[in-house]
Amino acid sequence: MHPVAPAWVRVRLRTAPGAAAALALLVALTACLASAFPRALDRYEDTGLVRAVERATPQRTTVLMRAPQPGLQLPQRQREQALLPQAVGRQYAAVLDTVRRPLAADPGQSAYGVQTRNDLAVPDLWLSRPSGLPAKVHLVARSGLAAHSSVRTGRLPRASGEVTAATAEVEAAVTAETAGKMRIEVGSVIHVPAVSRPPLAVRVTGILTPRDPDGAYWATQPLLRTPDLIRLPSPDPAPPEYWLGVLLLPPEAAPALLGTAGYAVPYWQVAPDTRALHAHELDGLKSAVASLESGPGLGRVREATDPGTQASTELDDVLLSYDSLRSGIVPLVAVAAVGSATVAAVVLLMAGGLAADRRRAELALLRARGASLPGLTGRLLAETAVVAVPAGALGLGAALLAVPGGRRTAAVVAAVAVTAVACAALPLRAAVAHRVVRVHGPREDTVSVRPSRRRTVAELTLLVIAAGAVEALRRRGVSGGSGDHLVSPAPVLVGVVAALVLVRLYPWPLRRLARLTGRMRGVVGPLSLARAGRTSVSPVLPLLALLTALTTAAFGGSVLAGVADARDRAALLEVGADARVEGTGALPAGLPDRVRRAPGVRDVTEVSLDHWAKAGRTMRQVPLAGVTPAKYAALADRTGLGAFPAEQLRRPAGAGSRAPLPALASPSVAAAYGMRPFPVRLGDGTEVTVRITVVRDRTPAVTGTSFLVVDRAGLSRATAGTSTLLLTGGHLDTGALRQAVGKSASVQLRSVQRTRYVDSPLQSGAETVYTVAVAAGAGYAVLALLLSLLRAAPERAALLARLRTMGLTRAQGRRLLVLESLPQALLASAGGALTGWATIRLLSPGIDLTAVALPSTAASLGGSALRTDPLSLALPTAAVLLLAVGIAVGQAWWTGRRGSVRELRAGDAR
Structure with missing residues (x-):
């Protein structure tokens, strides 16, 4: 062998x-x-x-560990040595060793050092004092300063000789931002209050520029590079404020911090290496971060540093947020x-x-x-x-x-x-x-064959398993974020059920049609149905391939259409129309006319928007929009955002100035004030009385869930001035629109806003992979159809050749092959449309497309459920029919070209 x-x-x-x-x-x-x-x-x-x-940002993702200040029970010499870079650096190496895979530290952005925890008020009057309050500083002795900054002016600070807690003067550097905002120059001396001794003199020797200001080295503690303007709580319109900055000391000068009142503590900053992050290790990443923050990892850190060391990070929250997005x-x-x-x-x-x-x-x-x-x-x-x-x-x-x-x-x-x-x-x-x-072997015609008992048992078993899984999925429901394993094979399960049922039902209409066409005078109809029922090729596999492909294409098309609809809807809710022109106050008088003449603009609706209106006796702040009822009602109807009859908002003719204005309100405002008249104080100090007549969840003029809309004819002259324009149009010219508006107002386009909703590569990548997968499935479905027709091609060619010798015309031959292939094509297309519809109906109650369509910041604009997309059902179905007919016509044409004798010989050889 x-x-x-x-x-x-x-x-x-x-x-x-x-x-x-x-x-x-x-x-x-x-x-x-x-x-x-x-x-x-x-x-x-x-x-x-x-x-x-x-x-x-590194401020959230870096793991920052701090140990307490060396205790007073220790000898002074030992306390000072505990803050020297040799000791803190050795502990830093041990801290990095505690970081376990899959979490990896980035040594280039990680750092260690000593810093004061308390704000130290300095008495130097030459420092910037916006409200007369003294500036405050932190002292930080940090590693790697030379590698992460360049000297703009002066030089890097140095420690002269041995520095102790009693040292009277040390050198420091500041960043360019700190120097500019706090009026610090090279050579400036800042006197930092000390304990039981004269102030510590800190001489500035250099002004630095961070090489990577957004990197973890600087951005984990932004105060290192950018001072904060601290505002104290006060009822005054101009609360008192002071500057808080950082003085960067050399690491060897860290013991000097013990002489101040700043509570000097060593710290270790561990920045994650983003190059080592992999989504398939997400569970391990979350465990590693949890261990380092409050688990065994923190225990090992405390063994290497101090029993009181604490760790803080928000990296675990970031990973959880990403996991939530991915699971959806x-x-x-x-x-x-x-x-x-x-x-x-x-x-x-x-x-x-x-x-x-x-x-x-x-x-x-x-x-x-x-x-x-x-x-x-x-x-x-x-x-x-x-x-x-x-x-x-x-x-x-x-x-x-x-x-x-x-x-x-x-x-x-x-x-x-x-x-x-x-x-x-x-x-x-x-x-x-x-x-x-x-x-x-015996013939196994589709119509006349009786399936064996083994096949019946196997099909029934498979049918029961598939139907049970589908029923369990239907009863339990599935959330897009649950990761239920029944979601993925749902189209296949439904396709299996449909294929088995349709194959069993397929002979019945063929027998019925064969009896009906047997009475016809022509030969093509009865012969084609007889041929369709006598094929010995099992239709289960081709039908299963076509049903699965059609179902997946319908499901995928509905998902992609749902994602697009969700983004369109969210952008519409955000903008209110196809474009929005909004100013901080009243717009220039000629601006609405200029905007109307911009290319692509079909209509412009003017709105008087008052964001500072206060309603009722409680003076609750409620945005109020003054509109022209007829135009605004048309806009609301066109956009689908809270359509209403214009008559319900129009101010009654002849009504006095004290008559309440009809108002359209959100449900929250209507619940708070009811249908009785109530006063509204406007931003210009005037007051109007309104009565809610219409309640809608959304309205084009105001984004949010709290609003009032009234007839602008009842407002004061100042309040009724146009402050917002809502534009509609099919193809708005962004450049021309911005040129027409100029700098007098901001321009927000719905199309631009829609592009911003693709917030993560996870979303765009999912769409791409989904599209490719559906296209590949469709391609294989076409190949399955070709293979199923190719199996019977030699037999069909021989039959057509024999019939040609008996007088069958070429047109009749084409009709014969087309009609012979139509039953299975109709079965596959109708079954595919049905199974696609059933799958979407099955999964739609529990699938939310918001995770794919919108970022988490825009999720409040509304979710998006899976809905049937008619185009995704109709196109694949029509494609299957056209392909089957096209193949049959092509085979008839090719057989006619080859000649009957050759085909007869080929058929006899077979």
């Missing part, structure tokens, strides 16, 4: 090079896509995690991934089945001549592996090159799985078909 197998393989490859090349191409493409998916997933998740940590996105992406993977697996199985069907006679003859079943399957496995294994390796290599980054293990596993399925498809199909030695 062993010497013969290689020869067998060589002969087969030489006799069927086209089939081998097609299999290699299919395996390479599938392995490439399967390997690229987990790497792309890792890539955008890692990028999203890094972006989340970077946006959170991953289940949706997994739906597309599982659907596409299922379709690809079915196509690989169909390719093996097609090869086994075409070689049925050859394999049956080998079995009849004594070939054993293990020997036959082994030869087929070797024959397939010679082609599939190199192709799978090629696809894996292409994926690794095309998608850099991400884990290689998942990519290799995906490629191996694809290669294994491709290798096993032909041998397993042949083993099942030829387990019994036979030369001629």
Whole structure:
């Protein structure tokens, strides 16, 4: 057997090079896509995690550890030595050693040192005093100052000789911002109050510029580079304030801090290395941060530093926020991934089945001549592996090159799985078909065959399992952030149920139609239905592939459409129209006319907006908008933001100045003041009386959940001045609009606001991966349809040739093939639309697309539930029908070109 197998393989490859090349191409493409998916997933998740940590700023993400000041019970010499850089630096190295993977420290942005915890008021009158209060400072002896700053003026500070708590003068440096705002110059001497001794003189020797001001070294404690203007609580309109800054001492001068009243403490700043952050290690990252903040890691830090060391960071909150966002996105992406993977697996199985069907006679003859079943399957496995294994390796290599980054293990596993399925498809199909030695098998027509008991039991078992899982999912519901494992295979489960049911129901309408068309005079109709019912090809796999692909495409299209709708809606709620022009006060008189003439502007609605209006006796601040009722009602109806009849807001004709104005209010304002008249004090000091007549959740003029809208004709002249313009138009020219407005007001466009909602690479990456996965699934569905039609192509060509010899015209031949392929195409398209609709209906109650569509800062603008997108259902369905008809027409045309004699000979040979 062993010497013969290689020869067998060589002969087969030489006799069927086209089939081998097609299999290699299919395996390479599938392995490439399967390997690229987990790497792309890792890539955008890692990028999203890094972006989340970077946006959170080092002030939140750095782990800052502080030990108490060396105790007074220690000798003075020992207290001073505990603050020297040799001791604090040795502890810093031990602290870095306690950081456990997957959390990694960035030594370039981490630091250590000694600083005063208390604000120290300095008496020097030459320092900046905005309110006459003395400035305050912190003393910080910090490591790495020379590496993280450049000297603008002067030089870096130095420690002359041995510095102790009794040292009278030390050197320091300040940043350029601190020097400019506090009026510090090189050579300035700042006297810092000391305890039981004269003040500590701090001489400024240099003014520094941070090399990376936004890096963790400086940004963890922003006071190091930028002084704060502290305002004291006061009822006065101008509260007293003072400057608080930092004086940067050399690390060797740290013992001098013990002589001040600042409570000198050593600290260690551990900045996370964003290059080492990986989303698949998120659970480990959260555990490592928790351990370092209040767990075993902190215990090890205390062993190396001081039992009273405390750690503080908000990195755990940042990771939790990212995890919440990811958990809302991953289940949706997994739906597309599982659907596409299922379709690809079915196509690989169909390719093996097609090869086994075409070689049925050859394999049956080998079995009849004594070939054993293990020997036959082994030869087929070797024959397939010679082609599939190199192709799978090629696809894996292409994926690794095309998608850099991400884990290689998942990519290799995906490629191996694809290669294994491709290798096993032909041998397993042949083993099942030829387990019994036979030369001629019975016909298995779709209409007349009675499924075996084994098949019935297997289908019922699979049906019960799938239906039970779907029912459990329907009863329990699923949240987009729950990570429920039933969400991902939901389209596949529904497709399995639909495929099994439709295959069982498929013969019934065929029999009925066959009886009805049997009475027709023409031959094409009855013959096509007879042909559709006599095919021996099992429709389960092609139907399952098409249903899964159509369902995934419908689900994916609905997700993408829902995301787009959510962003459009949020942008509309934020802007109020297609564009918004808003000033701090009344707009120039000619501005509305200039804006109306801008390209793309269809209509302009003028609004008088008073943000400082106060309602009722409680003087609750409620934004009030004065509008022209007719135009504003039209705008509200056009935008869908709280449409209302204009008559309910219009001021009654002939009403006196004291008559209450009809008002449109938000539910919160209506609940607070009811439907009775109540006074409203406007920003200019005048007062009007309003009565709520309309209640709406939203309104175009005001963003938020608290507002009043009245007829501007009832307002004072000053308040009724136009302060806001709401613009509508299909294609607004941003440049022309900004030019027309000038500097008199701000311009906010709905289209620009919409682009800002893609806040994280996690969102944009999820959309990209989702789109590619759905497109790949659709491509494999087309391939499945082609394979299913290719199985019967030789038989159809021979039949058409025979009928041509009997007088069948070319037009009748085209109609025959089209009508023969239509039943299965209609079955797949109708079943795909039905299963897509059912899947969306099943999952929509528990899936919220807000995590994908909007950033967390805009989540208050409203969520977005999954809804059926008619276009996503109709387009794939129509594509399946058009493709089936197109293939049938193309086959009829090609058969007509080849000639009947050749096809008859080919058919006889078969």
